[in-house]
Amino acid sequence: xxxxxxxxxxxxxxxxxxxxxxxxxxxxxxxxxxxxxxxxxxxxxxxxxxxxxxxxxxxxxxxxxxxxxxxxxxxxxxxxxxxxxxxxxxxxxxxxxxxxxxxxxxxxxxx
Numbered sequence: 001x002x003x004x005x006x007x008x009x010x011x012x013x014x015x016x017x018x019x020x021x022x023x024x025x026x027x028x029x030x031x032x033x034x035x036x037x038x039x040x041x042x043x044x045x046x047x048x049x050x051x052x053x054x055x056x057x058x059x060x061x062x063x064x065x066x067x068x069x070x071x072x073x074x075x076x077x078x079x080x081x082x083x084x085x086x087x088x089x090x091x092x093x094x095x096x097x098x099x100x101x102x103x104x105x106x107x108x109x110x111x
Contacts, residue, residue, distance in 0.1 A: 001028040005036040013103060014039035016051050021058030024109060029058070033065045037073075047103055049079025054087050063093070078103045 002017035014036055021029050037044060046062070048054075054062075066075045078100040080088065088094045 001025055001032045003032050003036055005039065007039055008017060010042040012037065012039050012044045013047060014044060015047040015049070019050060020053040021051055021061060022053060025056040026057040026061040029061045030064050030068075033061075034068060037065070037069060041073065042093070043074045045076045045078055045100070045103055047078050048081060048084055049081075051084055052081050054084045059091060059093065063069045063096075066097070073097070076100060076104075090106055 004015045006013045069075055076098040
């Protein structure tokens with residue numbers, strides 16, 4: 001699972017450099033996220049702008065990352081394609097996550 005991580009101040013921006021997070025890649029995604037989120041940061045922004053497909057396994061993996069970060073670190077999402085956004089809306093996960101159209105302006109992804 002290809003990810004890029006960029007620490008900007010206290011915000012860690014992680015871009016998923018794959019087009020799918022599904023049953024075949026969910027475990028790899030969780031493992032890589034565990035590695036890259038070892039960097040100390042208050043906020044983690046997950047840039048999903050390159051992801052065009054996310055199934056229930058992928059959604060479960062994103063939720064697992066949220067739980068792994070613990071209550072003191074916030075996981076935000078950005079750049080959801082219409083298909084991925086629909087998964088979050090249908091499962092009401094858009095109420096759990098802060099979702100941005102793009103990486104927030106106070107954070108610019110360098111990758």
